[in-house]
Amino acid sequence: MAENAKISPQQWERVPAEKLEKEKISRPSLTYWQDAWRRLKKNHLSMLGLVAIILLTILAIFGPMMSQFDYSDQDLTMSNLPSKLEYYQVSEDSYIYLHKEYRLYSLTKKGEVLEKLPEAKNDMINKFRSYEIDGKEVVVDYSFAAAAIKSGDPNAKKFEIRIDGEAVQPMGKVWNKTYIFGTDHLGRDLYVRVLYGARISLLVGLIATVIQFFIGVTYGGISGYTGGRVDNIMMRIVDIIATIPLLLYVILLMVVMGAGLKTIIIALGSVYWVTMARIVRGQVLSIKEQEYVLAARTIGASTWRIMARHLIPNAMGSIIVALAMNIPSAIFTEAFLSFIGLGVSAPMASWGTLANDALGGLRTYAYQLFYPSIFIAVTVLAFNFLGDGLRDALDPRLRK
Amino acid sequence: MGKYVVRRIIAMIITLWFVCTITFFLMHSIPGGPFTREKELPEAVLQALNEKYHLNDPLWKQYVDYMKGIVVFDLGPSFSRPGATVNQFIEDGFPVSAKLGGVSVLAVIILGIPLGIISALKQNRWEDYVVTVLATVGVAVPGFVIGTTVIYIFSAKLGWLPAYGLTSWKHYIGPVLALSGFSLAFVARLTRSSMLEVLQQDYIRTARAKGLAEGVVIYKHALKNALIPVITYMGPMIAAIMTGSFVTEKIFAIPGMGKYFVEAVGNRDYTLIMGATVFYAAFSIVMIFIVDILYGVIDPRIKLED
């Protein structure tokens, strides 16, 4: 036992109890909501979603104010202008854009659209238009178009621009500074309309969800709390409703009440509360068996008090998750309804109506579909991310 | 099992009655009646029309007549197209929609489930990331965006796919993508998470402890359990694909029931709306019933409940 020598007497001394205590790592105790928030913050995708939703909300509220246009301003001379303009140079300071309908617009170098140029001559038989710009003769010859379409080749040459008899090539592309998302077929600014659509979509998502929340929580709460025969009957009714494709009823309600923003909100809110009712009932059933509810009852708390103070707050986690998950589906449904023509009425715009409006000119003016589509997808994605994160953060099973 | 089926059939009949009644009274609560249009009809014509369609009868009699009609599957005449009946619209449109919907359901099953399995088995590897990203985007993009994008890229720009109609297999690609996109992505996600959860279960450990090959453990023991929640989603999926046909058939100009329904909504053709709603509801109730029976076959625990 050579080791023996190495052990000094002081090593055999007892460790004082306080020192041992210190070595224990204690975790600060957090409330349920603090803990949930801490977990949510750690979920990068959720935070990204949350930031996107906040940005979108700010943009929806203040964006339209920043613009010189209103959502209903029409300017037929400015119709179907894309967000990216292919431009030609006429002289030092003079730039033009050729519209898909073979009209010329004057531009600044930065990409601001100045005006639709008046044509000097419009020969519809020989298919050309001529303009006079800065003393030069600019000819738009679109006589190739018919043959190009016939050939079926999407890249075939359709037109030619000649300045003083000489064919010119485009200088490049510039972002449309006047209408950054372009304009629609009535010359309305799409940027303002898309942001206006964001208002409608977020509003519908939010209010419809709140209505569902109240109906669902009340129905599920009563059913779960009362229990017995009442619960049985109430849940049978829910079962029956759940087997019907609810979108049909939303459509019926829209037909009955007439299209419009208010109708959409009422229809969505009054039909889709079934899931919420089921969740709340399940939660209430399990919570009402807990000791603390019994304790509250023994000291004479009223039913309403028990519901408001104990049941609802404890079921809140699952309810919030269900709410977050419902918002994107409400937004989806609104877009869907608007797309089939049951949405907000013109000139109001929602993303669904914008997409529907764009459908006719899809082949030529795809950008009109692109912006509302991107906005729907990003918004729904953001809510899904947030919802997933909330579910992980609020699920007590995962709590460490 | 027998008792369970009988109970379910009774519940189905009650649900159907509920659907028909609500639909009937909703449609009859529209102020002004079906012939109130922007263009006002002369009083005499209106009277004649009301007489013809029995709209002057008391409401209860109209209701009883309508319910009698439903029992023998007679959904009445169409208001917007004189001479045509609602039954004719359904006979014309439903086979087309059913074919498209059937292919879409198949696409979800054949693609969605295997993608979910691959994703779960290759957790945190590139296969998983690809499927997860696609599925996450898939549930965030509405069907009409998928449909229009397919038309723009593959029909207008590349010229690979036809844009309209439903005559060759190529015609199916766009509409099926638009119709099944959401459900496909959803099923892939659901299969993935369900598979991951099942693989954590104790009975999988038991199966491994028995010395079974990994393939048997996954495809025999894990998959059957993992599919249970996926089957639960089949009911809502059928509803999603059915209602999805409203926009898909509109975009791709397919003469199916969805297109007729949307047109009926536009024309305010009340009998057609009513008939289509009842038909859609009945169809989806029956499909959910079939799914539930299937569910009982896969999960032996279900039978116990009744």
Next chain:
Amino acid sequence: MDRRILELKDVKTSFYTHLGEVQAVRGVSFTLDRGEALGIVGESGSGKSVTSMSIMKLVQYPGKVKDGQILFKGQDLVPKSDKEMMGIRGDEIAMIFQDPMTSLNPVYTIGDQIMEATMKHQGLSKAEARQKAIEMLKLVGIPSPEKRVDNYPHEFSGGMRQRAMIAIALSCQPDLLIADEPTTALDVTIQAQILELMKDIKDKLDTAIILITHDLGVVADVCSRIIVMYGGLIMEEGSAEEIFYTPKHPYTMGLLKSIPRLDLAEKQRLVPIPGTPPDLLKPPTGCPFASRCPYAMNICIETMPEYTVSETGHRAACWLQHPDAPKVEVETGVKRGEI
């Protein structure tokens, strides 16, 4: 014939998580003979279950046996491929788990789940395997096994399910049976029946058994030898008598004091062991129990003690056993005849 069936030599198993390496088992050695029942005791997180999963080579990803040897019938299992292990699992080494409610696949019949193993390892036909399954159910004491063989797990009670689990495990006459908390999820009367069944099997079939539990009462009943684990290490090993009556390690003493006893006078107090087990992500350099030990000395925190082994093979890793250690008044185990 060699009675030695299993020998673990300095086995180390770690989980490679994104936080770092969690050293769940940090060097475990022991031996086991045919027909012997060995108990492994410890609280959750002590590494006892991971040790058993290491023997089966079923440590779940991201875990891995990183060092040491597991000699089963003289062959080292550590370098064996998964395919080779499949031939051993269920055939030569079988395992039963804690929760019979979740350990059987709910969508297949009990019979199917027994037949799987015999059809694979013994090459039985379907009819033979079914016959064998019925025999096995009878062996583990399930009434009318001819009917029960076609039942689904949900049609069995908890105790019956655990019997079915044992039937699966024994269907190929394994040489070694590992039982991980086999009775924890069952109520007391069923517990006794299952333990009786295991003792029976050990004697009749000469099967070696490793019984893993946190319940000292259970091991006392079945096992002749006991290993006490803590913080991924063996703290003490000895015969059941030695562990109960003359424990050498303060942790074993603590465990003994924390079991409720019906036989003592009414003033008995249960003494919990204060504190929590060490974080195996950063295992302490000294004795893992030091921070909770009522006798902790400076050296305990600095250095892990060697085993002190008696002639009977009773060993313990504690500085108090060192000849130079100051003599402290320690409370020993239970009095003879109490258990």
